[in-house]
Every structure is written in structure tokens, then in C-alpha cells.
Amino acid sequence: MRIQLNGIDDERFYRPLTHIVELFFEESDMYFESVESPELTITIDIQTDEHQVRTKASGVTETGGYHESSFHEHFTPHMTDKETFKLIKRSVSYVLLTILEDVTGVVQKWGILTGIRPTKLLHKKLQEGKTKEQAHAELREDYKIHDEKIDLMQTIVERQLQVIPDLYQLNKEISIYIGIPFCPTKCAYCTFPAYAINNKYGQVDSFLGGLHYEMREMGRWLKDNNIKITTIYYGGGTPTSITAEEMDLLYEEMYESFPDVSNIREITVEAGRPDTITKEKLEVLNKWNIDRISINPQSYIQETLKAIGRHHTVEETIEKYKLARSMGMTNINMDLIIGLPGEGTKEFQYTLDETKKLMPESLTVHTLSFKRASEMTKNKEKYKVAGRDEIMEMMDLATNWTATHGYVPYYLYRQKNILGNLENVGYSIPGQESLYNIMIMEEQQTILGLGCGASSKFVHPETGKITRFANPKDPKSYNDGYEKYTKDKISLLEDLFGSLKSHN
Numbered sequence: 001m002r003i004q005l006n007g008i009d010d011e012r013f014y015r016p017l018t019h020i021v022e023l024f025f026e027e028s029d030m031y032f033e034s035v036e037s038p039e040l041t042i043t044i045d046i047q048t049d050e051h052q053v054r055t056k057a058s059g060v061t062e063t064g065g066y067h068e069s070s071f072h073e074h075f076t077p078h079m080t081d082k083e084t085f086k087l088i089k090r091s092v093s094y095v096l097l098t099i100l101e102d103v104t105g106v107v108q109k110w111g112i113l114t115g116i117r118p119t120k121l122l123h124k125k126l127q128e129g130k131t132k133e134q135a136h137a138e139l140r141e142d143y144k145i146h147d148e149k150i151d152l153m154q155t156i157v158e159r160q161l162q163v164i165p166d167l168y169q170l171n172k173e174i175s176i177y178i179g180i181p182f183c184p185t186k187c188a189y190c191t192f193p194a195y196a197i198n199n200k201y202g203q204v205d206s207f208l209g210g211l212h213y214e215m216r217e218m219g220r221w222l223k224d225n226n227i228k229i230t231t232i233y234y235g236g237g238t239p240t241s242i243t244a245e246e247m248d249l250l251y252e253e254m255y256e257s258f259p260d261v262s263n264i265r266e267i268t269v270e271a272g273r274p275d276t277i278t279k280e281k282l283e284v285l286n287k288w289n290i291d292r293i294s295i296n297p298q299s300y301i302q303e304t305l306k307a308i309g310r311h312h313t314v315e316e317t318i319e320k321y322k323l324a325r326s327m328g329m330t331n332i333n334m335d336l337i338i339g340l341p342g343e344g345t346k347e348f349q350y351t352l353d354e355t356k357k358l359m360p361e362s363l364t365v366h367t368l369s370f371k372r373a374s375e376m377t378k379n380k381e382k383y384k385v386a387g388r389d390e391i392m393e394m395m396d397l398a399t400n401w402t403a404t405h406g407y408v409p410y411y412l413y414r415q416k417n418i419l420g421n422l423e424n425v426g427y428s429i430p431g432q433e434s435l436y437n438i439m440i441m442e443e444q445q446t447i448l449g450l451g452c453g454a455s456s457k458f459v460h461p462e463t464g465k466i467t468r469f470a471n472p473k474d475p476k477s478y479n480d481g482y483e484k485y486t487k488d489k490i491s492l493l494e495d496l497f498g499s500l501k502s503h504n
């Protein structure tokens with residue numbers, strides 16, 4: 001689709017508007033200047049004075065169809081320049097979305113929201129003191145979000161506050177993410193830092209050396225500054241792709257270095273790939289009281305696993321799940337993916353039927369997204385995925401199945417280029433929710449990232465301002481620079497929590 005967009009001079013609008021267009025057309029070319037024979041021409045007129053913004057749009061298709069849309073809102077007193085800009089951006093997104101919905105007949109239930117964390121927006125409104133009704137009205141009117149999605153957000157926000165009643169007060173504690181960048185093989189849809197472990201023997205040792213160092217130094221700083229840890233999450237890669245002995249040493253380090261580990265609310269280890277799970281490793285997890293693991297089938301269809309490069313069998317998933325259960329693991333999460341290549345409602349229903357035989361405590365249902373860097377995206381023609389309507393049907397199957405089997409949704413996030421512009425939803429049997437997932441999504445506290453590919457988010461305890469810091473993705477760069485990254489992060493922590501001390 002060739003689209004010409006007139007009237008947008010401010011380049012800061014280009015990206016958000018392109019994202020809106022991408023919700024409707026998989027392949028589109030956007031032009032912010034005159035081009036020859038566009039298939040759709042949209043003209044936007046933004047009028048502002050010191051009181052208000054009025055934005056109008058008209059769209060003309062090549063077949064002569066004509067569509068119009070408008071938006072009007074008053075500025076509130078004392079709005080900053082940034083807030084004013086955001087409102088104008090919202091107005092432009094709003095009129096563009098309305099025109100595109102009219103032209104295509106496709107309805108976007110998330111409205112103009114293209115960000116990752118819808119529930120954070122609802123939390124923010126509630127924290128500002130708005131009533132539930134006010135907040136919902138704003139989501140509906142300002143963002144064009146449909147009631148079905150607002151209800152989902154509300155259910156999730158309420159559930160989160162039940163599970164973590166002090167969620168809004170946890171800004172003086174932190175959570176920790178530890179990234180282990182190795183996997184047995186690389187999956188086709190993966191953009192995580194994951195290196196096939198077989199080829200990298202030497203690097204595992206040096207990587208773990210760096211990680212132990214980071215854990216020791218960070219732990220010392222946290223102890224010295226009396227900062228508590230709320231949750232810890234080992235991700236990657238697959239953290240169980242290292243040996244049982246290496247895992248044992250790592251958790252020993254955690255207990256020795258970090259403050260008050262026995263009172264941390266939750267420690268999770270991703271054991272995503274069943275081909276990495278052994279009796280010895282489960283014994284190590286038990287030894288160190290690791291509460292929660294994740295074993296990820298993604299699908300129970302063998303051909304699908306093969307097509308996406310997960311070199312394990314369906315039987316292995318079931319067998320390892322049962323092994324973990326028999327060894328006392330009482331909080332197991334499983335990840336499923338809607339829309340894997342070659343799969344439709346029939347295959348997804350089969351996966352749900354198989355899940356019923358296992359009944360994990362929590363179930364994260366992802367919708368496939370075509371991330372730019374993945375093998376799948378680079379060779380898109382090789383991977384045939386279901387159409388938009390079928391993806392929606394699969395999502396409905398997941399929603400109904402989880403509700404019928406006693407699961408409640410407790411966190412949600414969205415991604416760019418996600419099939420059907422849908423979402424990823426974490427469901428859980430009540431009381432077994434992953435607290436870390438809530439912390440990472442709602443950004444109420446600092447998450448310190450250690451290890452490879454781990455990104456840290458420093459959330460200012462008073463202003464909520466977020467500063468990001470990324471450790472490198474590849475083990476080699478990490479090994480070369482971990483001392484510096486540790487130092488840099490400690491200085492960022494000093495900035496955050498130091499200001500707190502001077503206020504007290």
C-alpha cells in the first residue's frame with residue numbers, strides 16, 4: 001500500500017504514525033511528501049492555540065472513496081511542553097487511525113495504543129487519583145480502546161494489586177534479572193541473546209566468571225545501602241543450559257552475595273527448553289529453594305517444533321514436566337505461542353487439550369511476533385502463518401480455555417509486529433502469579449540486570465523517571481567489559497538512592 005500523508009512537518013510524528021499504519025498493512029510505503037499515484041492520500045490539519053488542539057483529517061482512496069475524521073481537546077493548565085506535544089501526537093494518531101479503520105473496515109481494539117504496557121497506563125491514572133470510571137472513559141475516548149480490552153486491563157490491574165498490595169510502595173526496593181545467554185540451539189523466531197552452547201565451551205567459563213563478579217559487587221552495594229530485593233529472575237537464553245555444578249555455584253553466590261535471600265518474595269529460573277532439564281539440575285534448584293520454574297512447550301505439535309528449530313520432542317516436554325513435579329516443583333509456568341507456522345485453531349486446540357493433562361500453575365500465552373532480527377522474519381516466505389481472523393479465534397480459544405480451567409489473567413504486554421495486533425497474556429491459578437512479571441511490566445521499581453543481554457531499568461523512587469542501561473548481548477563483549485558495566489550501574493544506583501538518603 002502506497003500512502004501519502006500531507007500536512008505533517010514535524011519529523012517526530014513520523015515513527016508513531018508509521019506504527020499506526022503498520023497495524024493495518026503488513027507491507028506499506030509511507031510518504032510524507034508528494035509521490036506519484038498513491039493508493040491512499042491522507043491530509044492532516046493541526047490547529048493549536050494556547051487553549052486547545054483541533055486536528056482534522058481527510059482521506060482519499062485511488063478509487064475516489066472519501067473519509068473524514070476530527071479530534072478536539074483543551075490543554076489543561078500548567079501542561080509542560082512535553083505533555084502538550086504528547087497530546088498533539090495523540091490527536092494526530094487518533095484521526096489517522098479513524099481514517100484507516102474507515103478505509104479498511106478493520107477495527108483496532110487497542111485503538112491508537114501501540115506501546116508495550118497498556119496496564120501501566122491504567123495504573124498511572126489510578127495512582128493519579130482518578131476513579132475507575134474516569135480512567136476507563138479516558139482510555140475509551142482518548143485512545144479509542146475498546147471495552148473488551150479495558151475490561152481485561154482492569155481485571156489484570158485488580159489482580160496485580162491483590163497479589164502485591166504494596167505494588168505502589170515498592171519503589172525503594174529492587175528486583176534483579178540475571179541473563180544467561182546460552183541455549184542448546186537457536187529457535188527461528190528468537191531475538192534473545194542466545195548462543196548455541198555446544199560451540200562455545202570456553203566462553204561459558206569466562207562468562208560465568210564475569211557474572212559471579214557482578215553478583216558479588218552488586219550484592220555488596222545493596223547490603224551496604226540497605227536495599228531489599230523483591231524478586232529475582234534468571235532468564236536468557238536458557239539458564240538451565242549450563243551444568244548442574246555451574247548452577248549450584250551460581251546460586252551459592254546468590255545466597256552469599258545478595259542481602260537476605262531467604263526473604264526474597266520469589267526466585268524464578270527459566271528452564272524453558274525441556275532438553276536442558278535433568279534430575280541433577282532439579283536437585284540443585286530444590287537445594288537452593290528456587291520457587292518457580294518455567295518449562296516451555298510453545299506447541300505440542302512435533303512438526304511445528306521442528307520447523308521453528310526447537311530440537312526437542314513433545315514427549316520430552318511432558319516427561320520433564322512430570323519429572324519436575326515428582327521432584328517437588330510446585331510452581332511451574334508454561335509458555336504457549338499462538339500463530340506458529342503451519343498452525344491453526346485445530347492445532348492450537350490440541351495444544352490446549354494437552355495442557356489440560358498437565359495443568360501448570362501458570363500459562364503465558366504469546367502471540368507470534370515477527371521481530372526484525374529473527375531468522376523467521378528474514379525468511380518470511382518459508383514460514384506460513386494463519387490469517388488475522390484465525391489468529392483472533394485462537395486467542396478466543398485461549399481466553400475461554402483458561403477461564404474454564406480456573407486461570408485468571410494477571411499480566412499483559414504487547415509487541416510490535418504481533419500477529420493480529422493482539423497481546424501476550426500471563427494467566428495463573430490464583431495465588432501462583434509470577435511477581436517478577438508484574439514488576440517488569442508495571443515499572444514501579446528498579447530492575448537491575450546482570451549478565452549477558454540484561455537490560456537494567458532504573459526507576460527513580462520519587463519521580464518515576466526511567467533510565468535504561470544495557471549489558472552487551474554477546475558473551476565476548478560482556479567478558480571484555482563486565483567490570484566497567486558493574487561500576488556504571490553502581491553509579492546509577494548511587495544517583496537514585498543517594499538522593500533518597502539526602503531527603504530523609
Ligand code: SF4
Nearest residue numbers: 183186187190194237
Ligand atoms: S529457547 Fe528461548 S532463548 Fe533459546 S533460542 Fe529458543 S526462544 Fe531463544
